[in-house]
Amino acid sequence: MKNNYDILVIGGGPAGALAAKTAADAGNSVCLIEKRPAIGTPVRCAEGIGKELLKEFIKPDPRWIAADIERARIISPNGTAISLEQDKAGNEVGYVLDRKIFDRELVWQAAEAGADVIVKTRATAPIMENGAVRGAKVLSVGTPADIRAEVVIAADGTEAQFARRAGLDTVVPLREMMSCAQYLMTDIDIDAGSTDFYLGNEIAPEGYLWVFPKGDRTANVGIGISGRKSRDGSRAKDYLDRFVAKNFPNGKTIEAIAGGVPVCRPLACTVADGLMVAGDAARVVDPITGGGIGNAMLTGRLAAQVASECIAAGNCSKEALMPYDAGWRASKMGTILERNYKVKEYFVTLDDAKLNTLAESIAQSSLKEFSVLALIKELITRNPKMLLELKALRDTLS
Amino acid sequence: MSTMLRINRDKCGYCGTCVAVCPEDALELIDAYLSLERECIACGICARACPLGALEVVHEE
Numbered sequence: 226m227k228n229n230y231d232i233l234v235i236g237g238g239p240a241g242a243l244a245a246k247t248a249a250d251a252g253n254s255v256c257l258i259e260k261r262p263a264i265g266t267p268v269r270c271a272e273g274i275g276k277e278l279l280k281e282f283i284k285p286d287p288r289w290i291a292a293d294i295e296r297a298r299i300i301s302p303n304g305t306a307i308s309l310e311q312d313k314a315g316n317e318v319g320y321v322l323d324r325k326i327f328d329r330e331l332v333w334q335a336a337e338a339g340a341d342v343i344v345k346t347r348a349t350a351p352i353m354e355n356g357a358v359r360g361a362k363v364l365s366v367g368t369p370a371d372i373r374a375e376v377v378i379a380a381d382g383t384e385a386q387f388a389r390r391a392g393l394d395t396v397v398p399l400r401e402m403m404s405c406a407q408y409l410m411t412d413i414d415i416d417a418g419s420t421d422f423y424l425g426n427e428i429a430p431e432g433y434l435w436v437f438p439k440g441d442r443t444a445n446v447g448i449g450i451s452g453r454k455s456r457d458g459s460r461a462k463d464y465l466d467r468f469v470a471k472n473f474p475n476g477k478t479i480e481a482i483a484g485g486v487p488v489c490r491p492l493a494c495t496v497a498d499g500l501m502v503a504g505d506a507a508r509v510v511d512p513i514t515g516g517g518i519g520n521a522m523l524t525g526r527l528a529a530q531v532a533s534e535c536i537a538a539g540n541c542s543k544e545a546l547m548p549y550d551a552g553w554r555a556s557k558m559g560t561i562l563e564r565n566y567k568v569k570e571y572f573v574t575l576d577d578a579k580l581n582t583l584a585e586s587i588a589q590s591s592l593k594e595f596s597v598l599a600l601i602k603e604l605i606t607r608n609p610k611m612l613l614e615l616k617a618l619r620d621t622l623s
Numbered sequence: 624m625s626t627m628l629r630i631n632r633d634k635c636g637y638c639g640t641c642v643a644v645c646p647e648d649a650l651e652l653i654d655a656y657l658s659l660e661r662e663c664i665a666c667g668i669c670a671r672a673c674p675l676g677a678l679e680v681v682h683e684e
């Protein structure tokens with residue numbers, strides 16, 4: 226194993242893969258380590274992504290696209306459905322990916338660009354010198370080693386332990402951790418062109434339940450609930466089992482997974498001396514949708530771009546790396562994250578009766594655009610009598 | 624009497640949710656198993672967050 230690189234990337238998900246590819250393309254020596262023995266498994270994701278966002282990073286390929294989505298439905302506690310149709314809205318909806326193959330493709334592209342890839346290799350601690358990260362202590366298939374680097378890009382997902390051990394606070398408050406469970410089910414009756422989101426405190430307290438198609442009779446059926454609502458007898462798995470027993474009693478589960486989605490604000494700062502944090506580890510998951518793939522690729526790529534410039538200039542201090550932090554915050558993604566965080570904080574206060582009222586108010590609307598923003602605007606327009614009620618929501622727009 | 628965290632490896636889906644909420648950085652998801660690697664204060668936060676109910680704070684005489 227080589228022990229010295231320009232850039233060490235920790236984690237082989239979309240953030241790490243884009244970071245490694247971008248860094249290698251820019252001519253750096255790059256090493257990507259993944260603690261699991263295989264890239265892409267186990268999946269811990271609902272696998273949905275917006276088409277436009279995806280296309281910013283990679284050309285869609287049928288090998289890893291499980292379903293092409295034409296509409297989304299949001300179903301309120303009493304069954305009122307808000308339907309968003311691709312042909313009515315001005316923009317495209319999304320894809321449901323096959324992450325096992327998608328993630329491999331991304332890492333393959335990083336390898337193709339020249340990055341070294343090492344699996345079953347876990348970073349146990351940062352190598353710290355004078356307060357700066359200078360690489361990582363790793364356990365590679367049981368053998369300890371030091372890998373030194375000018376910059377470490379921590380893309381280690383929900384756990385985010387690398388940045389934590391370098392001194393950043395990455396702990397997710399219990400109430401802002403979405404506790405998730407998902408079954409990949411087959412032989413079920415679904416609308417294969419629609420991603421369905423079920424809301425309600427009986428169904429998924431402070432979260433939602435999703436049915437994301439992956440074929441005509443196959444779908445990811447999953448749920449995320451707030452950690453503070455999770456306890457014995459009412460955990461994510463319990464809610465999911467109840468939904469499945471009622472709606473898909475004869476379906477077959479061919480994969481059962483769990484996961485944690487952080488819906489807190491992003492890390493207070495995503496850089497330190499010699500360190501950058503990207504993807505879920507940076508807490509850049511959309512707090513409303515729980516979507517993290519696109520933001521992971523965006524932050525991974527940007528981190529590597531800034532790192533490359535800093536390495537070329539011979540300065541990888543926190544200050545020098547700061548344009549990465551400032552860059553994503555100032556981007557469209559940064560703005561959406563901040564707004565959707567506030568929107569989420571409003572929605573978690575709603576009881577089922579309110580959710581029903583709001584859903585009924587816009588069930589007949591045909592939205593011009595397919596976005597959280599368009600939904601909020603419509604809610605405000607359609608509910609003039611709830612001006613005070615919706616003030617918190619309106620404030621998120623300013 | 625002492626309190627400690629018990630991991631039910633048969634239930635665990637090694638998802639890492641518990642790792643991210645632990646205030647003590649006590650847990651580690653190693654490959655396909657979860658391990659208590661460092662000092663745990665038995666606060667039970669991880670057990671609350673677990674989607675599958677694989678963690679339990681137990682009191683022992």
Ligand code: SF4
Pocket residue numbers: 483634635636637638639640641642652657672673674675676677678
């Ligand atoms: S949260 Fe539960 S299922 Fe996930 S790794 Fe921890 S103990 Fe296992």
Ligand code: SF4
Pocket residue numbers: 628644645646647648649650662663664665666667668669670680
């Ligand atoms: S009980 Fe508390 S300290 Fe112990 S592992 Fe769980 S969260 Fe960490």
